[in-house]
Amino acid sequence: MAMIGYLVHDTTDAAVARRVRMFRAAGAAVRLGGFRRRAPPDTVAGVTAVDLGETRDARLLARLAVVLRHVAAPARVGEIVAGADVIVARNLEMLAIAVRVARPRQRIVYECLDIHRLLLSDGAAARALQAIERRLLARVDMVLTSTPAFRDRYFRARRGFTRPIWLEENRLLQIDTPAPTPACPATPAGRPWRIGWFGMLRCRRSLAILAAIARAHPDLVEVTIAGIPAYTEFDDFDRDVAATPGLRFVGRYGAGDLPALYGSVDFAWAIDFFEEGQNSAWLLPNRLYESLAFSAVPIALAGLDTGRWCADHGVGMLLDDLDTDLAPTLATLTSTKLARLRDAVTALPRRLVVADAADCRALTNAVLGTGTST
Template sequence: MKLAYFVHDLADPAVTRRVRMLQAGGAQPVVLGFRRTETAPEQVAGAPAVDLGRTYDGRMGHRAKATAMAALQAGRWKRLLAGAEVVVGRTLEALAMAEAARRLCGLDARLVYECLDIHRMMLGEGAKSRAMRAVERGLMRRADLLVVSSPAFLEHYFAPRQGVGSSLRLDTLLIENKPLELGGAPAGKRPMRAPGPPWRIGWMGAIRCRRSLDILTALAARRPDLIEVRIHGRPAYTEFDDFDAQVARAPNVSFLGGYVAEDLPRIYGDVHFSWAFDYMEEGLNSAWLLPNRIYESGRYGAVPIALAGVQTGRYLAERGFGVRLDDPQDLEAFLDALTPEAYARLRAALDAVPGEAFVADQNDCEALVAALSGRSGGLNDQYPDHSKATRLVA
């Protein structure tokens, strides 16, 4: 099955993982998208990649103009996309390009909207927010499938704000942000870092929460005997006053740069805990998302620490592992009281969760491609009120 995949950032590791899933499931993707890096990759996981230009974090006006220009010129991809059976847009801007390509290239293809975050602009009551929601509703009326990474996106946004399941009928699908493991059984027993202070906390992935940085650097400065912090990933520098300077000033805090999937066992195996707090869009997207790091933590043996009252905390509570704090300021007291024996019990609870809860495998890839193509059918039969998504990767 040929598939056109429109994305917001060709260099995003999560895009590479999804392309690999599509390929493993039997699809032949062509990837078209913007980039946040200086240079564009010619391929994504071996799939042809079409560079639509550079965009920037936080510059919504520039991104809107770039999206409009790409959509208006979508007819130029007619030969490249000929025969595509499915067109997927990963984010709203990508969905706009995907629908334009489907129409201008004359494709008889299913349209899929993949939504991994609900931007704060979509949630306001001003003219821009209302206009953006209207655009999204219009595009979703033409779509065949909505893919989300957390059921809370449906419960708190798509159902009550956009009418999915009532005035807007389309299938919904939950794809959790799990590491992808192909080609056989997962690796054996995960090593455990020797327990005891200073307790090492890893903050991995999209580094975009100013409050988290403040909490961790302040505690490390006050109690270098108690914690060490290792930061790995891609900082959103627009969200911080001076990320590099703040890290440099804090004892026992290190920023170790980006990483690739092959690094995950090493960077998670090097810490006791994984930081899974996010206050970037407090009470909104940050309360609803299920981040990559909770699955990576479980797979590679770092005990996640999260806020109890948000979707991430509920996920941990339902599965019986991790640390759930009512307030991040409780972290110091928790670590002060933590013994090696108590930490070993936390690790044992994590190790008791079946490994398939944390990884996507070959079967998941095949089921994903079947769902995108419409071959699985009846996705909403289990949840007719659309309050939850059908769980494909459970």
């Protein structure tokens, strides 16, 4: 049985569990270790998780200090990846550890799903981090990423990375349950239009926009927020939501809650201004695929990659400018128009938004070096 050593930045991240499930569904054994943002889990998707310590969001220097400790004293991490056919390092800091502990010819895959602003900036600190990244990339056999823009505009164009890159979009994983069925009612209920903002909540501007439209048009819009707020990115997330009629925060959720969440809204907010103009412009977020899988209509900006994806596939409510377009578009919306938008979503081929067992095998073969990547 093939063995994958998986080093991750946050063992409590639901996306880590999804990746472990994909590897195991393809028949690979997984050894998992990493840092975490909350209380350490004993297992992740059935795999024992080796805890390397706690780190915090928005504290890059503090995280680097923790990483350096493991680089200087790598024995514990070495036990996780000893005998592995491949080390998969999720995030740049884990790549630094992977390069330190890898055997001379041990395969390394760099899983990159976010690009830190310093990697796209100028200045002494940015240049130093970019130099470190270049040295680490020289040891990488394959990059695993989730959006074509990261592959084409970053790794190929900016970094000149010529080795294989595997694109695995953030599709909803369905390997042991039936494919999702539309969760929204067949006939839209009409106003107020219900918008859902779900997932990693880190965009201050999105909260401000949604709060503003809920205050200004109480009979037009209701907003449900669910997920994990990055409190470091907001002045006072809980206070702002509580103080705004028409906004409600329902807390964290699990994969089993997705049908009910998306079934409770007409639209999914698929816009993220976090690190605006850089990372966020290229992302294709989980909420895009989840909303489409459960037949909620994504709201996206036409000029960003999420909007381009929607335009290419004929789905979504696409806006050129939120300040001038959002309220008028919702004000002129009818139940008939919404039904047409939803029909376009339900007509979308499921393979575009849902990953199955065959996708798990293809990904795992590529990670192990036995598949095809571009």
